[in-house]
Amino acid sequence: MRAAFIAVGSELLGIERLDTNSLRMARRLQRYGVSLGRKSVIGDDPTELVTELTSVLGRFDLLIVSGGLGPTGDDRTRESMATACGVGLHLDESIVDDIRRKFDSFGRKMPEVNRRQAYVLDGAKVLENSRGTAPGLQIEQSGTTCFLFPGVPHELDYLASTFLDPWLEEQAGEIQLEATVLKVACRGESAVEEKIASAYDEFGAEAVTVLASPGEVRIELWARGGAKDRAIRLQEMSDRVAGFLGPAVFTRVADQDLEGVCGELLGELGATVATAESCTGGWIAQRLTATPGSSAYFLGSIVAYSNQAKVDLLGVPEDLIAEHGAVSREVAIALAEGARERIGSDYAIGVTGIAGPDGGSEEKPVGTVHVAVAGPRGSGDLIHQRAVFPGDREKVRRLTSQLGLELLRRRLLDPNYRPGGW
């Protein structure tokens, strides 16, 4: 089964905005094994829109149009579709009543212009939109099933869940696809691929997708079949891959991030954390506090950018800096210990590094970072890791903040954790 997608709206042809509805739609279609064959963006130009619709009708099984269903004169999807299908439009008074009721509920009078939204293609099914005023429309033409949806993302998503998904489910039957996700931090894509290599053979290459972004690898496992079989299969595959990767998997929840997992672990332990940051400039603290409710476990941070601040604010001995340099194992540890002691937390992360573009040397090139985590057992309860990260200042800082959180997570999971292994 093949689908085409058309986004309508002149603003999507400008210099600022891209159509992003198609990305979410592609994900939705993928679940049902439907491939997206083409997508296009057409402005508020009925001639061009009719040409595009005419070219697609009859060539694809499914056509999804988003946008152009608004109340104003430049919303031309309804009329253009009528022309392309060679059918008429009729005013549906029950839709007018419905739109009027929606305005009433906000204490507003319906503008006359909104009557435009009550026009229906002859032969089309009206898709009730409880999230906005414009209903969606569904019509069959030349063997193509067409869904017309509003372009507002939350309205589109609502209508697609309510009307498109059941239709896709009916078409796809037992061949529905569903994914489960595992996420790994601070590992390279190829290292993860290697660990899970046998999964490709066991499950089939098409069932495994590995997606990498800086500091994170996301593994998607796909299964087909009926709902119950699928759930069992996904669980099996997920457990198997989790077995290959061990504690490197920081979450199996698709939208959970590393800082959220650290927060959850701290909450379970009833423990608190602080940070002492140099090159990341407060980024780890910023991430830890991005999670609502983080005041339960995050106490504070000291960003010691200058050497003097490291000495004054965190008690890093001056001769330690003189002897080993500000970017060193010893200083990272002193930062973590200083933060734990001065802020009074159970755990503390200390980071120091050379984010660049300047400041590198042969011995310590740009991208060299040292990260330490101090734990609640006091003196000697320390882990440390050195890394040399590639990329620009932004990327080095991002990867360093990721490593700080990952070391904390591993330490929270296992009091005897030692960095360096898998």
Added chain:
Amino acid sequence: MRAAFIAVGSELLGIERLDTNSLRMARRLQRYGVSLGRKSVIGDDPTELVTELTSVLGRFDLLIVSGGLGPTGDDRTRESMATACGVGLHLDESIVDDIRRKFDSFGRKMPEVNRRQAYVLDGAKVLENSRGTAPGLQIEQSGTTCFLFPGVPHELDYLASTFLDPWLEEQAGEIQLEATVLKVACRGESAVEEKIASAYDEFGAEAVTVLASPGEVRIELWARGGAKDRAIRLQEMSDRVAGFLGPAVFTRVADQDLEGVCGELLGELGATVATAESCTGGWIAQRLTATPGSSAYFLGSIVAYSNQAKVDLLGVPEDLIAEHGAVSREVAIALAEGARERIGSDYAIGVTGIAGPDGGSEEKPVGTVHVAVAGPRGSGDLIHQRAVFPGDREKVRRLTSQLGLELLRRRLLDPNYRPGGW
């Protein structure tokens, strides 16, 4: 003059990636007064690509195709274009030699498959690509001038600058458009629109574009005409709008950000800054340190998330918190003063607020923030501003960090600055 854009590549129809070449291309076309009439994404499917090319040829003055010029079998732009134009393809041995030389220069042998990239449409002009192996192609067909470019962004941009721009310049003649930019922080779009209202009349509505993102408004002023006239005109318009907006304009450099401007001002004054942050969790420090070389003026930050940390790390009096609450004018000022004193900087920013989603009250709803800046003249050298920001936790925190930096900037510009006016 109207243009169409086609991005070729199955990866752009998936669930992860969007075509972004079209956005940069739209900006390029805009400079020459060319409007983008449609854009589309087609997979590595020659049938669909031929259909798309055929539909566009003859209907637009200009067609730009990006992608599908690689060496492998799924790169089908050359063949599809030949079919759509009804012309042949011939192997150009001089291109083969050129590709071979490029591989030689990396010490590699040219794979045989790369010969595919040396095929040229009969009648096409070859556009030499010094950034990669695939040359671009230019061909006239049915009144449409077609440019075929590689999809790799830096290769596309290079070929477009080298070959498309001169062509556009020739077509556009004296009607070239160019923009100058002014940026304003912490002001609403409508407030800015109001201030510059007379510019719309003076310059014409089409010469003024106002673009808003959270905490920032960007004003683009457009001028047509020959290079010299245009430069004079842009300078005049920019000065005029800068006059309307006064010191609210933080930069007239398109890609400069607020933290960069603060850094520049601190550098000029030879002054240093520190921050004391509660609700922003270190975000202001993170932003100030994102600029290379920020160690020259940024000393450090204390993120005092818990009340105890505010007392211990910054010397905020306990009864001040008890009396006024942690989110108050008094505590924001005590944070700024504490940071200035303890970190030893000339200036310090202090922020406290309720980022949400919880923690709001009737008196202090979610989004309430207090921001203070302490200056080098010591006790009493203080400015303060309260705001109630809309939006979710992320947005409140972003807007608060923006306000902190904007207050610092205004204070650096004017020792007698008082918040509250324009």
